[in-house]
Amino acid sequence: MTAAVRRSAPRWIPVAAITAMGVLLLVLALPFAALMARASPGALLSRLAEPSVVQALRLSLLTSFAATAIVVVLGIPTAYVLATRDFRGKRLIEVLIDLPMVLPPTVAGFALLMAFGRMGLAGQWLRVLGVTLPFTTLGVVLAQAFMAAPFFIAPVRTGFAGVDPRYLEAAATLRASEVHRFRRIMLPLALPSVVAGTSMCAARALGEFGATITFAGNLPGVTQTMPLAVYVTLQSDLDTAVVLSVLLLAMSFGLLLGLRAAPGGWWGLRPRAAHPGSSPTR
């Protein structure tokens, strides 16, 4: 049967597909190759120690780590509720959470300014409490978290929803409360998704540009993260821009590659072996 299907498939299909993939890869890879070609290892190393580079790198690592931490802490309960409950207005909340994925970052930054700016809706109250967000490092964290949250929530929610309900039911009949079931069954079984979501979120936060520059401005050492520094140095100091770009490229690449490598290795958990016997019937 399979052999017959294979024989009758036209030859040109794989050729066309491979050609299409080749063109796409070329478009994707050429800019990176060009960037790498521009960076000589010697210049790279000498520029690495430059104060402006170190400053931007430190700020980027700090803010994207903080943003990711906030998203993880708030995102896990959110993803859990979305994965396990049905309620009125759920659709609306889902759209709201996904919105930053497609929203132009400048619009997001502007909206943040309207909300948390000095004269903003919540900003006035925050000022009373002595908290200022716009044009501060905290503002950078907020902008990054805002833009990166959907990249965490989407996969984690799918991961939670994908945990076989039989395990949760078994745990319930073994006296486990919902909190216990979540901690001991759902979270460990969905861990690959949580790791994936965290990497995606961190990568997105690291690369955030538009919302940051709109909401938090471009103050070196305070709000000038690496993507902003690339944009600024591009016009004055091309070599520094290259160094920063290569650094960002390497970090993003590392995060995404780590994410690809991780899920297969978790627990040595093979999906096929996890479900003994036949599928249950009612």
Place this chain on the structure above:
Amino acid sequence: MLRIQVRRRLGSFTLEASLTATPGGVTVLVGESGSGKSTLLRLVAGLLDPDEGRIDVPGQVFVDRATGESLLPEDRAVGYVAQDYALFPHLAVRENVGFGLRALRRPRAEVRERVDLTLERFGLRPLAERRPHELSGGQQQRVALARALVIDPAVLLLDEPLSALDLVTRRSVRAELRRILEGLSCTTLFVTHQPTEALAFGQQIAVLESGRITQCGTRDDFLRHPRSRYVAEFLGINLLEGEIVERHADGTANVAAEGGVLSVPDPGQDGPVRLVVHPHDIVLSTEPPAGSARNVLRGAVEEIVPEPPGGERLRILLATRPRLAAQITRDASEALGLAPGRQVFASFKATGVLVLPG
């Protein structure tokens, strides 16, 4: 003791059952797939809520629609073994077995001690550090049982505990499971679609047909008074529906049953009846029988089925009117030269027929 009286709708299907499980014994709920047996277990476990009714054990009301009480699954004194065991794939055998005690927040030392005892009791000591996917089907079943029993449930629920096993393993695991269940003090509710399992395990057997319990009793009750065709079929006995057409002075009566007329003991009244004919009471011959049997039917052999599979006895399905199944030994069958298509005479005494009101 477990008392169940519930009604629950699922789409166009309605389960309406009332059942009292034998205290400390095994009650088997048998029915075809889709008859609602798993649903009933889920209602007891609290994984599903009834629309109406009440389920309780001494000292704990699981659910009572009349008062609005309903305990969460984690608050019910049940142990539930799902059809394919649902062992936690990321936890070792020891952690799987200890899960319930840890959920109950028992002190570490106590958890350790009770888990060790249970592992020992179920012969799982050497497998304690393995993950579920490294176990055979029979071992997985033992882990699932140990995991459910370590917290001393009042009621043990088993959903098709043998169906996830291949045929060879099933035979040995069945004997072992029976030994384990015999040693338990809790009330067990065992669900299966296999009549042989029902007969092997059930001190009490309840038959579920499209959401209703059609018969409930001991194994002997079933053999003596099968109440539906399904029950008769799973017991392997002939159950015929008919109507009395004539009653004789000699204490017999003629019954028109499914295309033929049979002579049976007079039940004392007219009307519809059901007739039970045990397959081993039917004598087969290739020549017209010379004996005193009142019922002699002629028909072709339709199918020959060894019983049990590969066994010494054969089940002969006959295209007589009414249709019958007879049971004879392999030797007898060979002596008669039986084969599908062969015309035979099936004879049985009037007194060999059990007459039940229709």
